[in-house]
Structure formats: C-alpha cells, structure tokens
Amino acid sequence: MHDPAANAESLYHLSDAELARRLQTGCERSFAEIDRRFRPRLLYALTRRLPRREDAEDVVQQTMLRVFQKIRLFDTNQRLSPWVFTIAMRLSIEHGRRKQLPILAETAAPLEIADASLSPEYVAVHNEERDHLWKLADRVLKPDQWTALWLHYGEELSITEVARTLSKTKSAISVQLFRARKALLPHLQNNKCQEPSQEKVLDTISQEPALVEVNT
Numbered sequence: 429m430h431d432p433a434a435n436a437e438s439l440y441h442l443s444d445a446e447l448a449r450r451l452q453t454g455c456e457r458s459f460a461e462i463d464r465r466f467r468p469r470l471l472y473a474l475t476r477r478l479p480r481r482e483d484a485e486d487v488v489q490q491t492m493l494r495v496f497q498k499i500r501l502f503d504t505n506q507r508l509s510p511w512v513f514t515i516a517m518r519l520s521i522e523h524g525r526r527k528q529l530p531i532l533a534e535t536a537a538p539l540e541i542a543d544a545s546l547s548p549e550y551v552a553v554h555n556e557e558r559d560h561l562w563k564l565a566d567r568v569l570k571p572d573q574w575t576a577l578w579l580h581y582g583e584e585l586s587i588t589e590v591a592r593t594l595s596k597t598k599s600a601i602s603v604q605l606f607r608a609r610k611a612l613l614p615h616l617q618n619n620k621c622q623e624p625s626q627e628k629v630l631d632t633i634s635q636e637p638a639l640v641e642v643n644t
Contacts, residue, residue: 439460442461444462444508444509452499462492469583470487471488473516473583474487474520476566476574476578487520494519513593514592517575561616562578564612564615565578565612568611569612573611575594576601576608577605580605
C-alpha cells in the first residue's frame with residue numbers, strides 16, 4: 429500500500445544532490461524538500477542584506493522559483509547550496525537596484541534552522557548555541573563581511589564557492605574573512621559564557637584558513 433509518510437521520511441534523508449537529481453526528472457516532492465531545507469537559511473542570510481523582511485521574503489520566493497525553473501541546468505556532481513545561494517545573492521542585488529534599496533547593517537532574525545538534515549532536537553540546541561555568535565556578528569561586522577563569514581562558516585562554502593556566489597575574487601573574500609575574524613576575536617575571547625559551538629568557531633577562525641587557501 430502507498431504510504432505518503434514513508435515517502436516523506438525517505439526524502440528527508442536524501443542528500444541535496446539526490447533531491448536535485450530527482451527534481452530534474454520531474455519529482456516535485458523533491459522540490460518541496462529542497463524548499464524546506466533552503467527557505468529559512470536564505471531568509472536568514474537575506475534579512476541581513478536587505479532593509480526590510482518583506483524584501484527578503486520576496487527575494488527568497490524568487491530564488492526558489494528560479495531554482496525550480498532552472499534545476500535542469502544544475503550540475504548534480506556539484507554541491508547544491510552554492511548554486512542556490514548564488515541565485516539568491518544575484519537576485520538580492522537586482523531587487524535592491526530595482527527598488528533602490530540600500531544594503532543595511534541591521535540585526536537579522538535568529539537562525540531558524542542549522543541543518544535541515546539533522547534531527548529537530550539537535551537543531552534546536554545547536555541554533556540556540558549559535559544564535560549569540562551570529563547576533564554578535566550582526567553588531568560588529570559590516571554587511572559584506574557578515575555575508576562572507578556566514579557563507580563560509582554558517583553554510584560551509586569553500587572560499588572558492590563564496591567568491592563565485594558573491595562574484596568576487598578569492599583574494600577579496602579572504603580579506604573580508606580576515607577582517608571579520610579580526611573584528612570578532614576580541615569579543616569571543618572576552619565572552620565568559622562561551623558555548624561549546626562558539627569555542628569551536630573561535631578555534632576555527634583563529635587558524636585563518638582563508639589566507640592559506642588563497643596561497644595554494
């Protein structure tokens with residue numbers, strides 16, 4: 429007998445690439461799962477780049493529509509997240525120019541989901557731990573620095589992927605990450621109530637991997 433719940437569960441555990449492959453063959457339920465995974469992450473990133481939440485929501489909607497329309501152009505041998513975020517960032521620029529909107533350094537809404545493939549319990553705890561870190565980044569960093577940092581550490585894009593997503597050189601992204609780390613480190617080191625995830629990020633950003641990657 430056909431079991432919709434079982435099918436939904438099977439989609440939940442599929443990789444992004446497998447969902448993209450299925451969507452390319454016409455499986456619209458795969459798009460629903462892609463939308464579930466990416467919509468909150470896109471909204472989180474775009475509320476940092478656009479002055480109003482409504483603008484961010486509009487761009488997210490446009491992004492997901494574009495993903496659905498252009499999925500056949502996606503190379504499933506690549507990661508899906510850089511492709512989706514590239515679409516979102518370009519649409520946010522077009523949206524801002526069309527409406528003559530500035531990119532403001534406003535505080536974004538708390539991150540709603542850390543990784544849609546993880547259990548809800550883990551996500552809830554992990555989000556709470558990371559919320560303070562990214563609120564601090566909202567206050568301390570310039571918008572371009574925040575976006576580069578979020579894509580690199582929050583979305584785990586490589587420097588090459590971040591550069592392509594933001595249409596910048598790897599050197600430019602490395603400089604932004606270096607300056608972002610330099611601005612954040614004193615605040616993180618002085619935080620006496622540091623959460624485990626913040627300690628991990630502190631250790632990671634202290635290693636300055638961006639500069640190493642550019643030189644290789």
